[in-house]
Amino acid sequence: MKEDQIxxxxxxxxxxxxxxxxxxxxEIETxxxxxxxxELPLSAKIRVLIKERLEQMKAAGKGE
Structure with a gap:
């Protein structure tokens, strides 16, 4: 079990x-x-911004 956790x-x-x-x-914070x-930590804000941008690119057909 411990090996699985490692x-x-x-x-x-x-x-x-x-x-x-x-x-x-x-700039990210504000x-x-x-x-x-x-209320979000900085790391979560960065993840949100990255995900939103990836969705925009996909919608525009640039993610292919």
């Missing part, structure tokens, strides 16, 4: 990256002014 942890780490958003942080946005 393997899951290693796999999860492969899907994570580190990026420097120091110059974008303020790009929306609703209460829900303010």
């Amino acid at each position: 393997l899951d942890s290693v796999v999860a780490q492969k899907d994570r990256i580190s990026i420097d958003v120091g110059d974008l942080r303020e 790009c929306r002014n609703d209460a829900a946005w303010a």
Whole structure:
């Protein structure tokens, strides 16, 4: 059982990256002014923005 947990942890780490958003942080934090946005952590905000952009590209036929 413990080996499965270790393997899951290693796999999860492969899907994570580190990026420097120091110059974008303020813009990301303030790009929306609703209460829900303010409550999200920065990492969740970045995921939302990436997902929205990918959907836009797919809708425009650029994701192929």
